[in-house]
Amino acid sequence: MTIPVAPDSSSEPGKQPPLTMFGPDFPFPYDDYVSSPAGLGSVPDLALGTEVAVIGGGLSGMIAAYELLKIGLKPIVYEADQIGGRMRSVEFDGHPGVVAEMGAMRFPPSSTTLFHYLNELGLQTEEFPNPLAEVTPSTVIDLKGESHYAHTLEDLPPIYTEVAQAWQRTLEEHADLIPLQQAIRDRDTAEIKRIWNDLVVRYDDQTFYGFLAASKHFKSFHMREVFGQVGFGTGGWDTDYPNSILEILRVVITAADDDHRGIVGGSQQLPMRLWNRAPAQMAHWPAGTTVASLNDGKTRPRVTELRRTEPGNITVTDSDGFIRTYASAVVTVQSWMLLNNIRCDDDLFPIDHWTAIERTHYMGSTKVFVLVDRPFWKDKDPETGRDSVSMTLTDRMSRGTYLLDQGEGKPGLICLSYTWSDDSLKLLALDATERMNIMLRSLEEIYPGVDFRSHIISSPVTLSWETERDFMGAFKANLPGHYRYQERLFSHFVQNDLEPRHRGIFLAGDDVSWTAGWAEGAIQTAINAVWGVVNHLGGAAPTENPGPGDVFEELAPIRLGD
Numbered sequence: 001m002t003i004p005v006a007p008d009s010s011s012e013p014g015k016q017p018p019l020t021m022f023g024p025d026f027p028f029p030y031d032d033y034v035s036s037p038a039g040l041g042s043v044p045d046l047a048l049g050t051e052v053a054v055i056g057g058g059l060s061g062m063i064a065a066y067e068l069l070k071i072g073l074k075p076i077v078y079e080a081d082q083i084g085g086r087m088r089s090v091e092f093d094g095h096p097g098v099v100a101e102m103g104a105m106r107f108p109p110s111s112t113t114l115f116h117y118l119n120e121l122g123l124q125t126e127e128f129p130n131p132l133a134e135v136t137p138s139t140v141i142d143l144k145g146e147s148h149y150a151h152t153l154e155d156l157p158p159i160y161t162e163v164a165q166a167w168q169r170t171l172e173e174h175a176d177l178i179p180l181q182q183a184i185r186d187r188d189t190a191e192i193k194r195i196w197n198d199l200v201v202r203y204d205d206q207t208f209y210g211f212l213a214a215s216k217h218f219k220s221f222h223m224r225e226v227f228g229q230v231g232f233g234t235g236g237w238d239t240d241y242p243n244s245i246l247e248i249l250r251v252v253i254t255a256a257d258d259d260h261r262g263i264v265g266g267s268q269q270l271p272m273r274l275w276n277r278a279p280a281q282m283a284h285w286p287a288g289t290t291v292a293s294l295n296d297g298k299t300r301p302r303v304t305e306l307r308r309t310e311p312g313n314i315t316v317t318d319s320d321g322f323i324r325t326y327a328s329a330v331v332t333v334q335s336w337m338l339l340n341n342i343r344c345d346d347d348l349f350p351i352d353h354w355t356a357i358e359r360t361h362y363m364g365s366t367k368v369f370v371l372v373d374r375p376f377w378k379d380k381d382p383e384t385g386r387d388s389v390s391m392t393l394t395d396r397m398s399r400g401t402y403l404l405d406q407g408e409g410k411p412g413l414i415c416l417s418y419t420w421s422d423d424s425l426k427l428l429a430l431d432a433t434e435r436m437n438i439m440l441r442s443l444e445e446i447y448p449g450v451d452f453r454s455h456i457i458s459s460p461v462t463l464s465w466e467t468e469r470d471f472m473g474a475f476k477a478n479l480p481g482h483y484r485y486q487e488r489l490f491s492h493f494v495q496n497d498l499e500p501r502h503r504g505i506f507l508a509g510d511d512v513s514w515t516a517g518w519a520e521g522a523i524q525t526a527i528n529a530v531w532g533v534v535n536h537l538g539g540a541a542p543t544e545n546p547g548p549g550d551v552f553e554e555l556a557p558i559r560l561g562d
């Protein structure tokens with residue numbers, strides 16, 4: 001449900017600078033940095049062409065590889081599964097062009113660094129049919145056996161508006177929402193840090209649920225239940241209730257849950273294009289060079305071992321038994337991979353970083369898709385004149401059902417169910433058909449006259465990220481008390497204070513990001529890693545375009561004491 005969050009709702013459109021994912025923990029302008037004609041940096045001539053291991057070919061790895069290529073380095077990409085990682089778009093057999101987004105599927109325009117790359121690589125976006133979004137023909141909220149049909153929030157019973165207002169007031173009164181968003185719009189880093197650092201100190205120990213329950217606006221248990229169901233943007237936020245409230249505040253204040261857009265043709269195209277596309281300008285390499293061409297057209301397989309070797313190198317072994325040694329490496333795999341799938345030297349990271357890696361906490365997530373003969377959901381019920389099926393949020397097993405119109409004369413795509421955490425766990429032991437049947441049962445209860453099964457033309461497609469060997473979770477979600485771990489992992493790219501034996505390896509990706517579960521954060525950490533590699537190899541960012549490490553002291557995330 002797209003509930004307006006002030007000051008968007010109160011400001012005159014066009015008068016205010018936009019809300020972007022600028023900070024708040026580290027308010028560095030990644031969007032400006034990557035779009036500057038001065039480039040991200042350069043390395044000494046002697047270092048040009050140096051091989052850098054990029055471990056993981058998801059979005060973060062591909063951004064890092066693409067930018068290292070531009071700088072004149074040679075990224076060698078290792079990927080255990082497929083390029084794209086959690087930007088995975090799955091085609092249906094016999095229906096080319098229709099893709100089910102198993103991972104990332106909707107992107108807020110406030111992800112301005114992501115949108116820079118989408119533009120650079122020529123990808124189009126379109127409005128995503130979220131609950132109550134303008135592009136969504138209709139929405140049904142089904143709670144405790146009662147269904148409500150709506151186009152806007154006002155069509156729903158008053159309790160939903162009351163919940164929306166309670167959330168707004170809670171944010172304003174307990175999280176300084178309005179001044180903080182204004183400071184983000186204005187890119188007033190001192191003001192952002194003043195407000196946000198205080199929130200970090202106040203709320204690092206607090207869960208999302210605890211934050212709500214402590215607000216007088218949510219004193220009613222029923223209000224908390226309804227809010228958990230419909231959320232503040234995309235629904236189903238009660239599965240986030242045990243997580244740190246800081247995780248939620250970051251999303252809300254940067255409009256990460258607003259005005260989502262999908263990538264036309266599928267999200268996976270972005271990492272694929274980063275792999276295949278020759279940058280217009282690059283140092284050292286001849287025109288037409290791509291990350292793919294530097295890797296002879298294919299990624300190296302799964303990394304099985306990472307070791308330190310003299311003098312200060314990182315030696316990588318892969319599942320083909322191939323051993324290669326690099327002066328620097330960027331590691332974008334999910335943190336748990338470093339504990340189980342990849343044998344690692346203790347010396348790769350300081351002990352406190354290992355603790356942070358061990359403490360990483362993931363949300364699980366399952367999606368179930370089916371292809372139907374046509375977008376029959378737009379058929380009107382002859383009695384009520386309503387759409388026969390709507391985008392649906394429910395407390396039944398399916399939780400969130402999305403209707404993805406592929407256009408007239410084409411099959412329709414239904415994401416029968418998108419679930420997180422416990423709701424995903426409930427499905428883990430079940431196969432695709434069983435999952436589909438459970439979701440259809442939910443929907444048949446909500447829409448008794450609709451024969452869903454008669455429209456299905458393809459076997460269901462499903463994925464649970466927590467059972468995937470190369471992921472073991474959908475995305476990180478910090479628990480209360482995890483801020484210190486997060487601060488350590490994010491800041492790791494600035495290595496001046498590390499012992500030499502710990503330098504040269506850079507963590508990046510969703511796990512290291514402040515906004516896990518959002519592609520923007522995975523990209524921002526890749527940019528940090530690129531800065532780290534360049535610096536490690538004796539290079540620097542241009543003086544007119546300082547990088548994240550150059551301004552680190554000034555903008556660094558607050559460090560909490562014992």
Ligand SMILES: Cc1cc2nc3c(=O)[nH]c(=O)nc-3n(C[C@H](O)[C@H](O)[C@H](O)COP(=O)(O)OP(=O)(O)OC[C@H]3O[C@@H](n4cnc5c(N)ncnc54)[C@H](O)[C@@H]3O)c2cc1C
Nearest residue numbers: 056058059060080085086104105106303509510517518519
């Ligand atoms: C269900 C789901 C929904 C999401 N929805 C959204 C959304 O709507 N909007 C949004 O902005 N973001 C969303 N995200 C988050 C977004 O997908 C991620 O932030 C982003 O894709 C992470 O990229 P990454 O490169 O950091 O990690 P990954 O994509 O996980 O890449 C890491 C890569 O490392 C590989 N790997 C693992 N082990 C090894 C090994 N031993 N050797 C070599 N390679 C290895 C993996 O195969 C993987 O390809 C979603 C994520 C999920 C799971």
